[in-house]
Amino acid sequence: MNETVDVAIVGAGPYGLSLAAHLRAAGVSHRQFGVPLNLWRTAMPRGMYLKSQGFASNLSDPHASHTLEKFCRETGRAYADIGIPVSLETFLEYGAWFERHHTPDVEQVLVEDVRSAGGHYELELTDGRSATARNVVIATGVEHFARVPDVLAQLPAHLASHSSAHVDLGVFRDREVAVVGSGQSALETAALLRESGASVRIIARASDIVWNGLPPTDDKSLRRRLREPEAGLGSGWATWFYSEHPDLFRRLPVSTRVRLARTAMGPAGAWWLRERVDGRIPMLLDRQLDWADPTGDRLRLGLRRGGETTTLTLDHIISATGYRPDLGRLPFISPELRGRVGTLDRAPRVDPGYQSTVPGLYFIGPAVTPTFGPVMRFVYGADHAARAVTGRISPARERRAFALPGVGR
DSSP states (O other): OOOEEEEEEEOOSHHHHHHHHHHHHHTOOEEEESOTTHHHHHSSOTTOBOSSOGGGOOOOOTTOOSOHHHHHHHHTOOOOSSSSOOBHHHHHHHHHHHHHHHOTTOBOOOEEEEEEETTEEEEEETTSOEEEEEEEEEOOTTTTOBOOOGGGTTSOTTTEEEGGGOSOGGGGTTSEEEEEOSSHHHHHHHHHHHHTTOEEEEEOSSSSOOBOOOOOOTTOOHHHHHHSOEETTEESHHHHHHHHOHHHHTTSOHHHHHHHHHHSSOSOBOGGGGGGTTTTSOEEOSOEEEEEEEETTEEEEEEEETTEEEEEEESEEEEOOOBOOOGGGOTTBOHHHHTTSOEETTEEOBOTTSBBSSTTEEEOSGGGHHHHOGGGGSGGGHHHHHHHHHHHHHHHHHHHHHHSTTTTO
């Protein structure tokens, strides 16, 4: 029998796992579908480090009992709240440890279709089974939102790709590769390519590469701490606001939110990466991709700077140009249901509890950046999302229970 649960969670990344931990602690019946941290395992290169500081890389459980710090302490790994970069390997092992303690019932199967049906939701799974739930939370991260410049979008995969397509950059050894972008993903991809034996250069529209400053020291003066408070996404009052108050970000005018969702926390490289890039990797800055012409196994690019266009020939180009939320790119939501969801800059529009304009359908994580701000692009935002959704669904569940005949008499 396919029992109807209160919540079905679609996705098992940091946001999905955190939400499941909170729902489980609150006694809310739920099922979760997805491969835990799958995108982190299959779409991020070996040798990568998280840009977030240690204290900002925790998955969320109600009592903060299973932090990255505790995991590192129990497993003998180096850790600091600030100043020691977190490796991808460490984060994946931490995620598995968190899962064992808080979300042991993840069903490692994907969701093929979500549709509404008479006051509840039906989910079709890729293994042929189905599930029913009163509420559905979409927590699929950036998996469907990879952004590639238009001029490169139609090129064959052997010539052009997105950075999320590569786990092993060693396949480019002895090949000429260009990386498009000026943020952490582009800079670290370029560094790893170079260290894997590729001939690499960076192409960016930016006229300069921005590098984050060194982490604050313990002797940071009170005056400086007041001028530049430290928060989950970095230093400074604006960053503190984005990090700690997504609920207030949501109250900003719509046009302001949309603009800040796209521009705040702009492209920049981590302080610890700079020595691996500066002076080691050629950079073609202030360049626009004008055209791309496949020529057999090679690719010719036209790069425009001002009124001049130069030509570059290489073996492959990688777009490390990030992700952009787009409801229309979530193929597992039925067209009928998707058409009822209100949008904000093509992303799902949600209320303070992350519920969309369709009752019972929730979105958390990067998909709601235009509503709750840049923190939704980072692990750090999972705590706010998990607590808000659990707080919304748990009281509703209790109200339904007390409304049943015979209950509470």
